[in-house]
Amino acid sequence: MVQVIQAHNVSHADLEARFGLQQTESEDFFTEWFDTLPEITDLEKQDLDKIKLHFLRLVKRPPLSEETVKLVLLSPLLNLAGFYDEPFYMRGEESIEISAEDEGEIIRGRIDVLVIQEQFWLLVIESKRSSFSLLEAVPQALVYMLANPSxxxxxxxxxxxxxxxxxxxxxKENQPKYAMSDQFTLLKRESELYQVLSVLKNLSQSLS
Structure with a gap:
C-alpha cells in the first residue's frame, strides 16, 4: 500500500533521503536575492510603510492567521512587485503530490500561493501564522518546489x-539542490521590507 505523507510533516532530512536534495552555500548559485537589485521608489516606500503599520497593528491582537498574513502582507507585496500583471497569473491553494522513485510513498500538500508564467512556476509562497518559525516552513516549501514539472x-x-x-x-538538473537567502525582517527600526520588495521586483523583471 502506498503511504501518504503530508507536506507539513516533511523535514530536511526526509528530502535529502528521498530525493537527494542538497543545500549549496555557493554564492553564484542564488544571486537573484542580492545582486543588482532594482531601486524602490519613494511612493513604493510609502506603501511599504503602510503595510508594515497595518501588520504591526494587527499583530497586537494575536493570533494572526495565515489568511490574514496573505491578505495584509503578501497580496500588496506581490501587487507592487508586478506579479498581478502579464505575463504572470496566480493560483491559490494549489494541491500537489510528489513521490520518490521506488519509495512507495506520496507526499501531499497544498501551496498557499503559486505564481506561474507559461507553466513555469516562478514563485511558490508558503505563508504561516505570525508565531510560526520560518525554518519549519522551509522543507514544506521545498516539497512544493520539487513538484514543479519543469x-x-x-x-x-x-x-x-x-x-x-x-x-x-x-x-533540479542532475542532482536537485537549493539555497536560501538571508532572513529579512520588518521588525527592525530600519524595516527590511524594502529589500524584500526589491528582491520580488528583481524576480518579476528578470523572469517576465
Whole structure:
C-alpha cells in the first residue's frame, strides 16, 4: 500500500533521503536575492510603510492567521512587485503530490500561493501564522518546489510568517539542490521590507 505523507510533516532530512536534495552555500548559485537589485521608489516606500503599520497593528491582537498574513502582507507585496500583471497569473491553494522513485510513498500538500508564467512556476509562497518559525516552513516549501514539472529551469520560493521572510531557489538538473537567502525582517527600526520588495521586483523583471 502506498503511504501518504503530508507536506507539513516533511523535514530536511526526509528530502535529502528521498530525493537527494542538497543545500549549496555557493554564492553564484542564488544571486537573484542580492545582486543588482532594482531601486524602490519613494511612493513604493510609502506603501511599504503602510503595510508594515497595518501588520504591526494587527499583530497586537494575536493570533494572526495565515489568511490574514496573505491578505495584509503578501497580496500588496506581490501587487507592487508586478506579479498581478502579464505575463504572470496566480493560483491559490494549489494541491500537489510528489513521490520518490521506488519509495512507495506520496507526499501531499497544498501551496498557499503559486505564481506561474507559461507553466513555469516562478514563485511558490508558503505563508504561516505570525508565531510560526520560518525554518519549519522551509522543507514544506521545498516539497512544493520539487513538484514543479519543469526540469531545466529553477524555481524560486518565499516563506514568510508576516514579520520575517526567506527566499529560496531550487534547481533540479542532475542532482536537485537549493539555497536560501538571508532572513529579512520588518521588525527592525530600519524595516527590511524594502529589500524584500526589491528582491520580488528583481524576480518579476528578470523572469517576465
Amino acid at each position: 526540469q531545466d529551469k529553477p524555481t524560486f520560493g518565499l516563506v514568510t510568517n508576516g514579520s520575517d521572510f526567506i527566499f529560496l531557489k531550487l534547481a
